[in-house]
């Protein structure tokens with residue numbers, strides 16, 4: 147009963163927040179950590195919320211340190227969707243102290259991650275962020291993105307109960323679109339000439355698993371590769387006949403450029419943090435298929 151009462155009061159607080167936002171003819175603001183989450187929330191919530199992204203453009207989500215201004219901005223909202231990124235824990239804890247009604251929703255809830263420790267989610271108390279770590283690049287798997295979409299809609303329905311039917315409709319449409327993208331990527335990669343995929347930063351592990359590819363990663367523990375590791379990757383990539391090397395705009399492209407030059411491959415810059423999720427997926431498949 148106590149839990150139910152707490153939940154009701156939390157919903158009431160959120161309701162009041164969203165209602166007052168509407169009164170002022172301003173949309174309620176929902177925060178996300180990175181642009182692909184913004185794509186998802188915008189798809190699902192449509193015009194009913196304003197989505198803002200915590201990670202500044204060009205920043206590295208693994209090492210980013212939020213400013214006091216970010217804490218204040220976040221504390222002025224009611225709802226934030228996390229993903230299990232390192233910068234979220236302190237940010238959400240500090241914002242939660244300024245605004246105890248801040249609702250923190252783990253968009254990655256229930257999604258098993260590579261390299262994650264054992265961890266249980268403890269409901270909705272402010273400041274709780276999954277700190278068990280693990281590979282956070284789950285949005286690059288269509289299957290895991292569908293799970294993120296379901297988590298998101300559950301939280302939006304609690305915050306905006308009057309939007310329930312619209313949210314359910316948007317969820318069905320979004321899941322259809324994600325599956326359609328998945329099928330297009332799968333079809334294109336079925337006959338990809340090379341199944342070894344060379345990347346600088348290991349963003350694409352979940353994607354690679356989904357489509358039967360193996361990743362060769364240049365970066366070592368978040369740092370530029372040692373000469374020995376670079377030589378090893380060059381040897382493997384040459385043997386496999388790799389024709390394209392992926393680098394990301396958030397990191398130094400030099401090691402990837404060196405590798406590409408050595409093996410006579412093309413260097414491509416692809417941003418896995420792009421908000422345009424469907425075209426990101428299709429573009430990557432196109433590059434890997436050698437089209």
Ligand SMILES: [Zn+2]
Pocket residue numbers: 208283347348349
């Ligand atoms: Zn990353």
